[in-house]
Amino acid sequence: MRIGELATHTGSSVRALRHYEHAGVLSSVRQDNGYRWFTPEDIARVRLIRMFVSVGFTLDEIRRFAPCWQEGRGPEDPVDAEVAPEFYRRKLADIDAQLRDLQIIRARLTAQLGELTLAGSTCASHPKGLP
Structure with missing residues (x-):
């Protein structure tokens, strides 16, 4: 192709x-x-x-x-032979940090969606923001 x-x-x-x-x-x-x-x-x-x-x-x-x-x-x-275990450890640590960040964002979005659904409001009318 x-x-x-x-x-x-x-x-x-x-x-x-x-x-x-x-x-x-x-x-x-x-x-x-x-x-x-x-x-x-x-x-x-x-x-x-x-x-x-x-x-x-x-x-x-x-x-x-x-x-x-x-x-x-x-x-x-x-x-x-150039593949170093340290490289894999560092990348796994980076990915673990990204997963933690994504879990925080997911929890906040889930909570926000629940609040918006219950209140029938929009994000613009909801004063809470990200810290």
Whole structure:
């Protein structure tokens, strides 16, 4: 599929896909006419890239460690010698912090929705805000 089709399937911009390719986390085959050609598997790859970026991974981290996260790899597969346990510990701590923040936000939104539903009011008429 061409880059525009991949963008449509993944919700990414063409510019982002070109950036991913330049960063080495995505690859394509150039056709004779110069167009980039992607495989259907690249849809899942781009979604995985976007998911990791959304939780704070850099493209360099994704490029270095993504082979370990590819589907089909099992625990018996060798891991790159550069993969440091400290990296995983730090990323897990970052994700745990994000989960705590998301739980706080979720609780506040749930409480706000309950209050709005009971009062029949809108957020604008409700003076409580975030701390």
